[in-house]
Structures are given as structure tokens and as C-alpha cells.
Amino acid sequence: MLDGERLKILTESAKYDVSCSSSGSKRSGEGTLGDCSKGGICHSFTADGRCVSLLKILLTNKCCYDCLYCVNRRSVDAPRASATPDEICELTMNFYKRNYIEGLFLSSAVERSPDYTMERLLETVIKLRKQYGFGGYIHLKGVPGADRLLIERAGMYVDRMSFNIELPTENSLRLLAPQKSAKTIFAPMRQLSDDIYKDEPGKFRRGFLPAGQTTQMIVGASPEKDGHILRLTQGLYDKYKLKRVYFSSYVPTNFKTEYLPTTPVGLLREHRLYQADWLLRFYGFSAKEILDEDENLEVGYDPKCHWALKNPHRFPVEVNTADYEMLVRVPGIGIRSARRIVSARKYGKLDFEMLKRMRVVLKRAKHFITVGGKFFGNDDFRVIKNLLLLDSSSDNYTQLSLFSNDEISGSVLTGEV
Amino acid sequence: MIIYEIDNTLFGLYSAVFESYKMQEIPDIVTSKPLYQMPIGTKIKKIETDEKKANRVQTAIIKYAGEDTVQMLKIALKSCLDEKETICFNYIKKVIDSQKDIAFDYGDLTVMEFTDLKAKVGLEAHRFKGFLRFSETENGVLYAHYSPDNDITELIAHHFKKRFKYHAFIIHDEKRNIVAMYDTKTLKCFTPPVPLTVYINETEENYRKLWKEYFDAVNIKERKNKKLQDNYLPRRYRKNLTEF
Numbered sequence: 001m002l003d004g005e006r007l008k009i010l011t012e013s014a015k016y017d018v019s020c021s022s023s024g025s026k027r028s029g030e031g032t033l034g035d036c037s038k039g040g041i042c043h044s045f046t047a048d049g050r051c052v053s054l055l056k057i058l059l060t061n062k063c064c065y066d067c068l069y070c071v072n073r074r075s076v077d078a079p080r081a082s083a084t085p086d087e088i089c090e091l092t093m094n095f096y097k098r099n100y101i102e103g104l105f106l107s108s109a110v111e112r113s114p115d116y117t118m119e120r121l122l123e124t125v126i127k128l129r130k131q132y133g134f135g136g137y138i139h140l141k142g143v144p145g146a147d148r149l150l151i152e153r154a155g156m157y158v159d160r161m162s163f164n165i166e167l168p169t170e171n172s173l174r175l176l177a178p179q180k181s182a183k184t185i186f187a188p189m190r191q192l193s194d195d196i197y198k199d200e201p202g203k204f205r206r207g208f209l210p211a212g213q214t215t216q217m218i219v220g221a222s223p224e225k226d227g228h229i230l231r232l233t234q235g236l237y238d239k240y241k242l243k244r245v246y247f248s249s250y251v252p253t254n255f256k257t258e259y260l261p262t263t264p265v266g267l268l269r270e271h272r273l274y275q276a277d278w279l280l281r282f283y284g285f286s287a288k289e290i291l292d293e294d295e296n297l298e299v300g301y302d303p304k305c306h307w308a309l310k311n312p313h314r315f316p317v318e319v320n321t322a323d324y325e326m327l328v329r330v331p332g333i334g335i336r337s338a339r340r341i342v343s344a345r346k347y348g349k350l351d352f353e354m355l356k357r358m359r360v361v362l363k364r365a366k367h368f369i370t371v372g373g374k375f376f377g378n379d380d381f382r383v384i385k386n387l388l389l390l391d392s393s394s395d396n397y398t399q400l401s402l403f404s405n406d407e408i409s410g411s412v413l414t415g416e417v
Numbered sequence: 418m419i420i421y422e423i424d425n426t427l428f429g430l431y432s433a434v435f436e437s438y439k440m441q442e443i444p445d446i447v448t449s450k451p452l453y454q455m456p457i458g459t460k461i462k463k464i465e466t467d468e469k470k471a472n473r474v475q476t477a478i479i480k481y482a483g484e485d486t487v488q489m490l491k492i493a494l495k496s497c498l499d500e501k502e503t504i505c506f507n508y509i510k511k512v513i514d515s516q517k518d519i520a521f522d523y524g525d526l527t528v529m530e531f532t533d534l535k536a537k538v539g540l541e542a543h544r545f546k547g548f549l550r551f552s553e554t555e556n557g558v559l560y561a562h563y564s565p566d567n568d569i570t571e572l573i574a575h576h577f578k579k580r581f582k583y584h585a586f587i588i589h590d591e592k593r594n595i596v597a598m599y600d601t602k603t604l605k606c607f608t609p610p611v612p613l614t615v616y617i618n619e620t621e622e623n624y625r626k627l628w629k630e631y632f633d634a635v636n637i638k639e640r641k642n643k644k645l646q647d648n649y650l651p652r653r654y655r656k657n658l659t660e661f
Contacts, residue, residue, distance in 0.1 A: 004630045011634035035579050042649070043547040044660060046636045049645030053547070056635065094624050095631075097559060097584070098551045099577075100659070135582075251639055264639060343521035354524030 002091050006081040013061040013072050014107055017164070017216060018248045022053040022102035022137045024211035025159040031129060034096060034103075034136030036159065036210075041102050054139060055095055056105040059083055059120055063109035067166070067177035068260055069221050071253050072109050082111075085124035089132045096136055103137025103159070104128065110143060114184075118146035118154075125157045137211075142192075144184035151188050155195060160211035160243070163189050165236075168229050172222035175259055189213060193240045212243040219273060220265025221250035227293040230276055234287040237280065244281075247273045272297040279303055282335055283328050300389045305331045308368060309385060315368040316375060320350055331388065332365030352376060364388060418445045418459045423502065424466055425449040427487075427494060430502055431471035433464045434509050443510075447502040478509060482518035489520070493535040495568040504530045542569040546576050548650075550659050551586065553618040559586040560615050563657050570597050571606050578604050589613060625659050632660035 023040025042051035060082035066074045092104045106124060108117050121140060128134045138158040142151060154161060163185050167173045170182045192213055198205050215236060219229065233245045249270045252262055276297060279285040283304065290303050298306045308315065308331050317326050319341060327338040340358045344350060352371050356362060367377030367384045378384050421436065421444040423429035433447050444462075451461060478486055493505055508531040511519055522528045551559040559581065570590045574597035577586060581599065588597040596613070597606045655661040 002627070004627060007627060007630055008634045011631055015635050015637060032583050033581065037546075037576075039543075041543075041547040044632065044658065045646050045650040046632075047643065047646055048637055048640035049642045049649060050637075050640075051649070052632065052635060055631070091627070095628065097553065097581075098624065098628075098659075099547075099549050099561070100628050102547075136580075249640075251637070267640065340521075340523040344523040344525075347519070347522040347524070350524050357526060357529045358523045 002083055002087040006083060007057075007091075009079050009081040010058045010061060010083060011056065013109070014056045014058045014105070016071075016248060016251070017056065017105070017107055017141070018050070018246050019105070019139065019162060019214055019216060019244070020051050020053055020056075021244070022139075024243055025137060027135070027159070027210055031135035032133035033093065034134055036103075036135075036137050043099065043101055053102045054105040054137065055092055055101045055103070057083070057088065057091075057107075059085075059088065059106060059108040059117075059124060060111050061109045062111050064112065065110050065177070065179040067180070068255070068257055069176055069218060069250060069253070073255070076253075076255060085120070085127050088124050089128045089134070092128060093132050093134060096134070101136075103139070104134075105139040105141075107141035108143070110179075114143040114145035115147050115150065118143045118150045122150055122154050122157075125154065129157050139211075142188055144180055144188065146188070148188070148191055151191060152195060155192060155209045156207065158209065160214065161192060161209060162214045162216065164216045165232075166216075166218055167222050168217055168224040168232055169222070172224065176221065189215070189240045189242075193242075196241070213240065214242055214244040214246060216246040216248055218250050219247045219270055221260055225294050226269070226273060226276070226297045227287070227291045227295045229273065230280070230287040230290060231293060233277060234280055245277060247277075268299060269297070272299070272303060276303045284325055285329075304329065305364070305388055309388070312381065316370045316377070317368065318370045318373070319355065320345055320372060330365050330368045332361035332363065332368070337361075418456060420444060420451065420459060420461045421447045421506075422451050422461055422463045423447060423449055426466065427491060428468060428471040429464065429466045430490075430494070430505055430509070431474035432466045433502075433506060434474045434513070435467070435470040436462075436464050437506075437510065438513075444506070445503075447506040448499065449502060450499065474509070474513075477513055481516050482512045482520070486512065486518070486520070489531075489535055492538050492572070493531060495572070496534055496538050497566045497568070498534065498537075501534060504534050507531075538567045538569065538572075541565055541567050542572040544654070545569060545573055548654050548658060549573070549577075549588065550657060552615075552621050555616045555618050557585070557618075559584055560589070560617075561586070562589040562591050564592040565590065568593060568595070570595050573597075574599070574604055574606060587613075628659050 021040050023038065025036040026038040027036045040053060042053050044052040046052060061072045062080045062082060063072050063074055072078055088106065095101045096103070106121060108121055110117050125138055125140055128138065139160040139162070140154055140158040142161050142163040144163055165185055166177055166180065173180060173182060192209060196205055196209055196212065217229070236242050236245055247270050249265050249267060250261070251264050252260065256262065276290055279290060280287065289307060291297060297303055301309065308329065317330060324338055324342050327333055327341060328335060337358055337360045341350065344354065344358065349372060355371065378387070419442060421433045423433050429449070430447070437443060475487060490505055494501060507527045511527050519525065519528055523532070545563065545565060549561045549563055551561045554560050570588055574588060577588065578599050583601055585601050586599050594608055595606060596609050597604065
């Protein structure tokens with residue numbers, strides 16, 4: 001049975017893979033224990049607010065690769081441990097029985113070779129399904145460079161697979177993770193996305209990778225701008241039909257190198273990227289609309305707000321007649337509020353009070369909408385900009401001052417606000 | 418001020434609706450727990466639950482707004498809030514007065530109050546699907562105890578029946594002394610006639626320890642955000658969680 005010491009080592013190495021969701025798979029479980037729920041279930045929350053829903057663990061952290069950003073690099077003297085497939089299965093079943101987890105997230109350092117590692121991972125998940133009878137959620141990391149038959153086989157037993165892109169450009173990848181290559185990462189992603197639709201175009205193949213694929217890239221370890229990252233993200237959604245792209249803020253290890261920054265990237269940048277990612281997936285935005293390729297996301301405003309301020313000619317929109325796609329672009333109106341507005345207006349004309357009841361964030365939205373023809377916001381564009389800027393500084397991630405934004409400090413100096 | 422006192426059931430509520438239409442009066446408060454401090458001039462009317470009258474009300478609701486509405490009312494009545502009966506009463510009255518399904522009329526105060534009431538219960542049920550922790554007893558039955566704000570045991574028991582399939586389990590709401598019991602064939606909810614004594618398996622302590630260690634290892638200390646954690650995982654839920 002897996003002891004506490006090894007569990008600690010194998011978990012601490014796995015936690016930087018931030019994908020945590022247990023959602024996306026609606027399977028009534030085969031097997032003797034477990035099923036999946038479409039929305040996913042959070043079993044606990046860490047001190048930093050992330051949800052714990054899976055047993056996230058490495059099969060081993062003995063690695064033959066030497067990626068510069070990784071705590072388990074071959075040339076680092078870190079405590080090494082391994083688990084057997086039986087130990088992983090036993091732990092998963094017992095945690096699952098006690099409702100601690102929704103399922104397993106299994107990864108591994110690259111031991112001996114990609115094929116050897118992938119075989120061991122495959123052995124574990126097949127054992128978990130067939131021998132132990134587990135019907136819950138399994139997310140399996142793919143090893144870039146492993147044989148395509150192993151990958152295809154894995155897709156028949158697990159709910160989700162992911163191959164990490166790691167870095168936003170091939171150059172950075174070559175520099176920081178020389179044993180990995182873009183080709184070995186994208187080829188299996190392509191293979192899986194083709195396999196999911198193998199039987200009929202547009203129709204999901206029954207029982208094969210029901211929760212699809214995801215990927216992750218490290219943010220702040222290399223110099224690429226957010227604009228590039230966002231375009232890459234959009235491309236991944238379009239081309240490989242990924243369910244989600246995750247961004248992991250670079251956390252410096254003890255190893256000092258000229259190729260990597262020594263201070264961690266602020267959490268605000270990661271937060272803004274996730275906000276932009278949400279705009280791509282749920283709000284109908286394209287990366288091009290949000291920002292240029294060589295730009296970083298605004299610090300003082302969230303990306304949706306920033307777009308609205310850049311495009312004043314699109315506003316105000318009339319709440320009673322505007323279509324859903326435009327309503328969700330109003331700062332202060334989210335998906336839920338927009339749906340409520342569209343449903344409620346079938347019963348009659350909406351007024352300001354009713355919007356308040358539906359919990360539209362009118363403090364922001366009122367500058368961008370009319371309600372029954374009436375405008376309740378502020379006429380002065382600069383005032384609006386200031387109001388929205390101070391609003392978002394309550395995020396508490398960075399200490400903004402009146403002088404941290406050129407425009408505001410300029411207006412303060414001249415006395416106008 | 419008129420107050421209707423009903424028993425704590427859906428049919429009791431329907432009976433109150435019937436009474437209100439029959440007597441052409443609208444109660445200010447409908448409750449199953451009458452308050453003792455009343456303002457002067459309050460009239461408390463005790464409503465007897467009448468199955469025939471209640472059925473007529475339910476038929477009308479289903480006719481205008483569908484079976485779903487009855488399900489929604491059942492969920493909303495599991496709330497712990499004192500105002501629950503009044504809010505549900507107002508909602509039913511609105512359905513019958515307007516003779517249609519009003520569930521999506523979010524601009525309306527009655528509808529929003531009802532939507533929020535139902536949502537709070539639903540949210541707690543969803544959270545406890547994750548927060549409930551089981552222990553293995555000596556004979557292999559899985560036992561979980563908790564103290565939810567709302568009466569959600571019936572709502573979550575079905576989820577666990579699908580999850581545990583061939584494993585027997587007991588979910589014990591300690592606050593209300595209600596138990597959901599599954600013996601691998603049928604699921605039953607009831608109040609246990611005698612207090613429960615539970616014998617925990619000796620391997621249980623080991624797995625609890627491992628889970629605590631796992632939970633500590635998963636933390637990334639550089640990203641501590643207590644407020645966010647409190648938001649997702651309120652402190653009052655933590656006493657039954659193994660890792661806290």
C-alpha cells in the first residue's frame with residue numbers, strides 16, 4: 001500500500017498540472033463502483049482557492065528529461081519515488097469510496113522512454129477499470145513521443161487525455177525543454193481529435209474519450225506576449241477541438257538559469273488570460289478582437305471591459321431589443337444575466353428595477369445600455385473609464401495607485417478628473 | 418395582518434392557497450412555525466390540510482405551469498428559511514392568477530424570490546455531493562454524517578445510489594435526525610427510531626491520514642488566498658471534512 005512519504009513526493013510533483021476538472025463526461029459507470037456527472041463535482045478547496053476533485057498523482061517522478069522549468073529535472077537532486085499500478089488503483093478506489101474524489105488524474109515523469117512510460121500508465125488505467133471495476137472519472141496525461149497505438153488504446157479506457165504544449169512557441173520549447181518537440185506534442189493531439197470523430201464526422205465516437213482533450217502552457221517562463229498566447233489558444237480550440245486550455249503561472253525553482261526569470265509572474269496575468277479564455281469559449285469573442293499579437297492584456301481592466309471601452313461606437317445597446325450576442329458584450333452583463341434578460345423580456349418590457357432584480361451589475365452596465373430608451377449612465381467617456389478602472393482594482397492582485405496609469409496621472413496633474 | 422398557519426407539507430401549502438381563494442383574502446405571512454411575538458391586530462388562522470382541496474390546487478398548477486413546477490416547489494420547501502412558505506404561496510398564487518408558466522419572468526419580484534429560494538437549496542445539495550465524507554464501518558457499510566442548512570438528504574441520496582451501486586450506505590443528517598439508507602437494493606429516507614451507534618473499521622484511520630497528507634501536498638503555498646477558499650468552502654461545512 002502507498003505510504004505517506006511517497007504519496008507526498010508524487011503529489012507535490014503533480015500539482016503544477018493545474019487541470020482539475022471532473023466535468024465533461026456523462027457516463028453511467030460500467031464497473032462495480034462509480035459513475036460520472038456531467039458538471040463535475042468539487043470535493044474540497046485548497047488554501048489558494050483551487051478545487052480538489054481528483055486524486056492527482058504521478059506514477060513516478062524519476063525523469064530522464066531535463067526541462068529547465070521543472071522541479072523533477074534529471075539533473076536536480078530531488079527526492080524520487082515510484083508507485084506500482086496496484087498501489088495507485090487501491091488508493092483511488094478507497095478515496096473514491098469515501099467520497100474524497102471524483103476520480104483519478106494520472107501523470108508520470110518520463111522514465112526510460114516515452115513508450116515505456118506510456119505502457120505503465122496504460123497498464124494502470126486498464127487495471128483500474130477491469131480488475132478493480134472503477135467507473136468514475138479518469139484523466140490521463142499523454143507522453144509526447146509515445147506510440148500511436150498505445151495512445152489510441154488509452155482513449156478507450158479514460159474520460160480525458162491531455163498533452164501539455166508547455167510553451168507558446170517552438171523556439172521557447174527548444175530552449176527550455178530540449179527533449180520535447182512541437183511535433184511529438186501536436187501529433188497525438190491531432191490523432192486523438194481525429195479518433196474522437198472516427199466513425200462519423202461531427203458525431204462523437206461512443207465510449208472513446210468522452211470528456212475530450214485539454215492542454216496546458218506555462219505563462220511567464222518565456223517572453224511571448226498574451227496576444228500570441230491567445231491566438232495560439234484559439235487555434236487549439238478550432239483545430240483540435242480541445243475542451244480547455246490551461247495556463248500555469250511559472251513558479252521559479254531553485255535552479256538559476258539565464259533562460260528563466262527569477263521572480264514568479266504575478267497572478268494577475270494568469271487571471272487576465274483566463275478571463276480572455278472565457279471570452280473565447282463562452283462570449284463569442286475572437287482573439288483578434290481582444291488584442292493585437294504583440295500586446296499584453298490590460299492590467300487595469302478585464303478584457304471584456306477593455307473591449308467595450310475601445311469600441312464606444314457599439315454602445316449603448318437597448319436592453320429590450322438587442323440580441324443575446326451583443327448583450328453579453330456589455331460590461332456588467334454576464335451569460336446568466338443575458339439569458340435572464342432574453343427570457344424575461346418575452347413576458348413584457350423591462351425597466352431599470354427589473355434589471356436590478358435580475359442582478360445585472362448596473363454599476364458597470366448602466367454606462368453601456370439604454371432601458372426602454374432611457375440612459376442611466378454617465379455621459380463623459382473619461383469619467384466612465386476612471387470609474388471602471390478603480391472598480392477592477394478591488395481585485396487586490398496589484399497595488400494600483402493614481403499614477404500607475406499614464407492617462408489618469410496625466411489628468412490628475414492638470415486638475416481634471 | 419393575516420397569518421396562515423399550516424403543517425410542514427406541500428399539501429398543507431396547497432390547502433392554504435385554496436383557503437385564500439375561497440375566502441377572497443391574501444395572507445401576509447404563511448408559515449409552519451408561528452412566531453410568538455406578534456404585532457397588535459394580527460389574526461392567525463390555522464389551516465387544516467385537506468387532500469381533496471389540495472389536489473385541486475395541484476391540478477391547476479400542473480395545468481398552467483407543468484409538472485416541473487411541482488418539483489420546484491418540493492425543492493424550495495426544503496429550505497431552512499422562515500419565509501419559504503410565504504414565498505412559495507405567492508408563487509403559486511401568481512401561477513394561478515396569470516394562468517401560465519411564469520418561471521422565466523425574472524423581472525418579477527415574486528419569481529426572483531422563488532428562483533433564489535430554490536437555487537439556495539439546489540446549491541447546497543450540489544456542494545454536499547462533494548463535501549460529504551464517508552467512513553467504512555466494520556461490516557463494510559459506508560456511513561456519512563453531516564449538518565446541512567437545508568433539508569437536502571433526499572436530494573443527494575439518489576446521486577449516491579448511482580455512485581455506489583453495489584455498496585450499502587447510510588447518510589445521516591444529524592441536525593434533523595433523518596437518515597437515507599441504501600441496502601444495495603432500495604433507497605429509503607426516514608427518522609431512525611433509536612439513536613445510531615456506528616462501529617468504524619480500523620483501516621479507516623489510515624485512509625483519513627493519507628487523505629490529509631494528500632490535501633496538504635496539493636497546496637501551492639505561493640498562491641494563498643484565504644478569502645477565495647472561504648467563499649467556495651464556508652467554514653461551517655468544515656467540521657465534517659476529514660482534511661480540516
